Amino acid sequence: MAIAGINNICVVGAGNMGHQIALCCAIAGYKVKCTDISREILTKADEFVNTYLPQRVAKGKMAEEAAQQARANIFFTRDLEEAAVDADVVIEAVLEKLDLKLKLFDQLDKICPEHTILATNSSFIVSSKIAPATKRPEKVCNMHFFNPALVMKLVEVVNGPHTADEVAQKIFDLAKDIGKIPVMLQKEIYGFLVNRILAAINHEAMHIYDMGVASYEDIDKAVVHALGHPMGPFRLMDLTGIDLSYYIGMERYRETGDPTHKPSPIIVEKYVKKEWGQKTGKGFYDYPPK
Ligand code: CAA
Numbered sequence: 001m002a003i004a005g006i007n008n009i010c011v012v013g014a015g016n017m018g019h020q021i022a023l024c025c026a027i028a029g030y031k032v033k034c035t036d037i038s039r040e041i042l043t044k045a046d047e048f049v050n051t052y053l054p055q056r057v058a059k060g061k062m063a064e065e066a067a068q069q070a071r072a073n074i075f076f077t078r079d080l081e082e083a084a085v086d087a088d089v090v091i092e093a094v095l096e097k098l099d100l101k102l103k104l105f106d107q108l109d110k111i112c113p114e115h116t117i118l119a120t121n122s123s124f125i126v127s128s129k130i131a132p133a134t135k136r137p138e139k140v141c142n143m144h145f146f147n148p149a150l151v152m153k154l155v156e157v158v159n160g161p162h163t164a165d166e167v168a169q170k171i172f173d174l175a176k177d178i179g180k181i182p183v184m185l186q187k188e189i190y191g192f193l194v195n196r197i198l199a200a201i202n203h204e205a206m207h208i209y210d211m212g213v214a215s216y217e218d219i220d221k222a223v224v225h226a227l228g229h230p231m232g233p234f235r236l237m238d239l240t241g242i243d244l245s246y247y248i249g250m251e252r253y254r255e256t257g258d259p260t261h262k263p264s265p266i267i268v269e270k271y272v273k274k275e276w277g278q279k280t281g282k283g284f285y286d287y288p289p290k
Helices: 018-027 039-058 064-073 080-084 098-111 165-177 194-210 216-227 233-240 242-256 265-272
Strands: 008-012 031-035 074-077 089-092 117-120 140-144 154-158 181-185
Touching: 008 018, 008 080, 018 031, 018 039, 018 064, 018 074, 018 089, 031 039, 031 080, 039 064, 039 074, 064 074, 080 098, 089 098, 098 117, 117 165, 140 165, 154 165, 165 181, 194 216, 194 233, 194 265, 216 233, 233 242, 242 265
Parallel strands: 008 031, 008 089, 031 074, 089 117, 117 140, 154 181
Antiparallel strands: 140 154
């Protein structure tokens, strides 16, 4: 651990992304407090850590001592103030709703010490929309991880127009220090790098499906076995969450008024039925409980 001034990290949101981001930081040696308003999500996150670390040891991917240290480095709490009060960096990973993030950043600004950097893991909300909720816009930026965060190496860091260069650089260095491969975006752009590319693939995959040309299973097969992606777009939506695909589509449609950004009917149907993918046990595919 070698980033000057960063010892304590607070991760807000212990869901799909948050608990794994927190664990990445804990494994790298940082003291991490991970918080969520849901007791159930926190319990699940804690159980995940208790299962994941011994599995890494059993697989020979981590020394017993390192696993014990990582476990000792991570602490879960429902109390936002307790989690953030001594944080040097906060990484926010809550639901993709701007009003929620504005409220949270306002609270964090009041709780955290003056020097604390407030980063958001948002997939598509640029930090210039969130920074005005704080009195420290120069210390706010995007730090975007990919799912599953323990596995995927890339982190997109966005140096927003309000962000101080040294703040973006510190977050870039932090990403490197926790074993990630960061890229620095010098402009805020909708969807950053990866989600722009992914959206183009998803849009076309969905269009082909809606036209009745092929099943989603076959579209996934095509992408895996011809393009070499580890999973096809439908299975990937199950992994990242169909609720997220719905929110992103709706938010983009609201912003642009362009009906091609509206979520496709099958996404709306699955959203309403709570078939959100792996997290609810059913999406395009079924995920029986382990
Ligand atoms: N959490 C933690 N680790 C996991 C995991 C999970 N959910 N799923 C798999 N892994 C780990 C396994 O432990 C295993 O680790 P080791 O090799 O070190 O033992 C490794 O990943 C491979 O796992 P498996 O052999 O079980 O499965 P796989 O080879 O099929 O890989 C996968 C699973 C890593 C998810 C792979 O299919 C993959 O890379 N898929 C693409 C994921 C992707 O594109 N992510 C980006 C999504 S876009 C996004 O996140 C942006 C956004 O804003 C929405």
